[in-house]
Amino acid sequence: MNNKSKVTTQPSDPGDVVEAWNDAIFFTDSHGKVLQSNGVQLSYLPAISPKGVPFWKILALKTASLKDTLRRFSTLKIHEITCSEGCSFLLRIIPLPSALCPQSGYVVVATDNRPMEALYESYEERLEDNIAGWADSITLFNAFFDTALDATFLIDDDGIVIAANKTAQIQHAQSEKNLTGEDFKRLLGKRFHATIRNAMHTLKTNGVWAENVVAIDRKGEGFPAGATLRKITVTDYSLYQLILHDLTEHVELKENLQDQKAEVKEKEIALRQVIKSVEEERNEMREQLTSQVKKQMFPALERITTSDTQEVREGYKTIIKDQLVDLGRDSSGEFDSELLRLSPREMEVCQLIQLGRSGKEIAQLLNISFETMQTHRKNIRKKLGLRGRKAALFTYLRQKPSLS
Numbered sequence: 001m002n003n004k005s006k007v008t009t010q011p012s013d014p015g016d017v018v019e020a021w022n023d024a025i026f027f028t029d030s031h032g033k034v035l036q037s038n039g040v041q042l043s044y045l046p047a048i049s050p051k052g053v054p055f056w057k058i059l060a061l062k063t064a065s066l067k068d069t070l071r072r073f074s075t076l077k078i079h080e081i082t083c084s085e086g087c088s089f090l091l092r093i094i095p096l097p098s099a100l101c102p103q104s105g106y107v108v109v110a111t112d113n114r115p116m117e118a119l120y121e122s123y124e125e126r127l128e129d130n131i132a133g134w135a136d137s138i139t140l141f142n143a144f145f146d147t148a149l150d151a152t153f154l155i156d157d158d159g160i161v162i163a164a165n166k167t168a169q170i171q172h173a174q175s176e177k178n179l180t181g182e183d184f185k186r187l188l189g190k191r192f193h194a195t196i197r198n199a200m201h202t203l204k205t206n207g208v209w210a211e212n213v214v215a216i217d218r219k220g221e222g223f224p225a226g227a228t229l230r231k232i233t234v235t236d237y238s239l240y241q242l243i244l245h246d247l248t249e250h251v252e253l254k255e256n257l258q259d260q261k262a263e264v265k266e267k268e269i270a271l272r273q274v275i276k277s278v279e280e281e282r283n284e285m286r287e288q289l290t291s292q293v294k295k296q297m298f299p300a301l302e303r304i305t306t307s308d309t310q311e312v313r314e315g316y317k318t319i320i321k322d323q324l325v326d327l328g329r330d331s332s333g334e335f336d337s338e339l340l341r342l343s344p345r346e347m348e349v350c351q352l353i354q355l356g357r358s359g360k361e362i363a364q365l366l367n368i369s370f371e372t373m374q375t376h377r378k379n380i381r382k383k384l385g386l387r388g389r390k391a392a393l394f395t396y397l398r399q400k401p402s403l404s
Contacts, residue, residue: 024089024110026055032066032106034058042112044087055108059091069093075106080113088113148243151215155240159184159197162239171246174218184242189214189222196229200240203231215244224251271365278351282344342383349376354397 024040034050041047050058056069060083063069070093073079079091090111098104145152151168153161164172164179172187173179185193192213199209208230215225224247232239342350345366352362363373381387386396 023112026050026058026108026110028055028106028108030104030106032056032069035105042087042089042110044083045110055106059089059108059110061091081110150246151244153179153184153187153242153244155184155200155242157200157238159200161187168244170218171244172216172218174220187216187242187244188227189216192227196227196242199229200231203229203240205231205233205238207231212247213244215246223248268365275348275351275365279348282347342380346376346380346383349373350380350397353377353394354400356394 023038024042025038026034027036028034032054034053034055037050045058045060048058054066056063056066059081061069061073061081063072073091073093075093075095077092080088081091082088090109090113092109092111094107094109096105096107145163145165148165148167151171152165153168154163156162161179161182161184168179184196188196195211195213203209208228210226210228213225213227214222215227217223226245226247228241228243228245230241232241348366349362352365357365359373359377360370363370366373377393381393384393384396386393
């Protein structure tokens, strides 16, 4: 029942009381006949002019007299009256004391239930929608929770596991035992217990803490894991989501990569030693050739320049040719006359090509750019007479004696 703000302490007229209400209100005499009303009529009740008519007839109470009506519907109580059309209203019969109204009588209030029913239906629909939405949220949460690839736990303020997904059960549960009710400390190495507990105390709502830890598997053995802790505040308490991501494969892969890098580094050192040895041998051979040229060529050249006859000069020319051929065949055929036309750097490139090194590896080992290495390759092919031919430089050099 909706009340107006108007209040009277000592009404001089029954109308003052009637106007204080917004419902269908009837002021009656001591016999129950209506003296005055507020003019509000319930649409599903008979359309009767109320003045002088007993209120039980106006309200279709199906009673025969005031005595019968008061016996069935006692005063100062609320009664729900159901009508034939399925509608209902609330009935209140309030006797007026002689101090308030000398001629005595009653105030009868009929409150239409339809607005209340509509409001109830509205709240009922909203409640059903909220329940359905909540159920959908729970279903969606369970779907994500159970299908998560990482071990995921919900932990309360006391550090007790209240939920664990399937991955967590497989990874951490001993035998068929459920992890629910377990202390979170069983999931981690001892030195991380205080760390996690401190994070739980310092995290703010929706805050995230992450660190690499040692987790304990179902066999009680430790393994590397990435731990992520989130704080979730629900009404007047907090929950914590703990995710343990297994890093075993990541650590093994990292160790394998380190081993491979160490192996490659060892090979590079060995190769550099080989190149250094080849360089030393090449320098030694160059010194030997220079010495032989000085000893064998220079005297002949000097005599050619000082000789006055053509025959003598031709003779010395032949001697020089023979000596050059002998120099080309020196050191058990280690040098080839064609290869002697190459520069020292080109000779180094040929040595590495003969060993089966790729272009990128040669550039890295000689500390030159890949483009510079390609230029050396092009010049080598030209000096060896391979330019314009389909013969591969590697195949050509493999047919030659070892250059290293």
